[in-house]
Amino acid sequence: MNSGHKNTTDPVKIELIESLRGGLIVSCQTQPGDVIHEEGRTVVTMAKAAQWAGAKGIRANGPDQIAAIHEAVDLPIIGLWKIKYPDVATHIITPTVEHAVKLWEAGARIIAADCTHLPNPAIGDKPRYEIIPMIREALPDAVIFADCATFEEAKEAADRGADIVSPTKFSYTPETAMMEPPSWNMVAKMCRELSSQAYVVMEGHIYTPEDAMKAVFLGCHAVVVGSAITRPHYIAKRFVDLLNGLKDDWRDAERAWTGITTERTE
Secondary structure, X not given: OXXXXXXXXXXXXXXXXXXXOOOEEEEOOOOOOOOOOOOOXXXXXXXXXXXXXXXXXXXXXXXXXXXHHHHHOXXXXXXXXXXOOOOOOOOXXXXXXXXXXHHHHHOOOEEEEEOOOOEEHHHOXXXXXXXXXXXXXXXXXXXXXXXXXOHHHHHHHHHOOOOEEEOOOOOOOHHHOOOOOOOHHHHHHHHHHHOOOOEEEEEOOOOOHHHHHHHHHHOOOEEEEOXXXXXXXXXXXXXXXXXXXXXXXXXXXXXXXXXXXXOOOO
């Protein structure tokens, strides 16, 4: 096992994170209004399919879906909770300690949180990465997974004790909105400069096995894939959009599902 990561010294945490090495983590999420949403059913089927295929982990949203997945499959779960606040354009991922605790109680041992520099109204409009030490104090046994949009945010998250950093929010914040994903240059820099502090996991806009392999080749510990695997309506729309002469952009539908406007502003 690799014990050289400064933020992760607990052997139990190291063993958990190392179990993901070089592997696929499948994002299994639906929400009301999603065409494939069936409460307590669809995400479990997704997770079972991922386990059958050999995935090493699951990423899931909200304590109810996490609890259902935790009961159905024997894979580590990265838990998050998307919360919408008034006057905030998009959801914030796990904005409070209370949300993190509920995810832990549901069975997630890796807690994902929005760790961008944007203000978090739940903690007095402090930068969202300030939630890291708060979660660490409340859940000392949890692995903290920082969802970031820029290298600088990933560095801030690592400095504050995140065990894992990821470019999850790349292209979903004002300063990255017009940048074309995936964020290869940024994730390569994260692997080069932050791996002595935190594990780097690739997440965001990975649509092919070749792209997943590219992430691992660049130095990522593991790869999270969602829409390309678990959202058949988006997969179908990619084909339809192309056959129709690209009159529509399937990514607009994906952004709307994630709470992002077509302009990708926040």
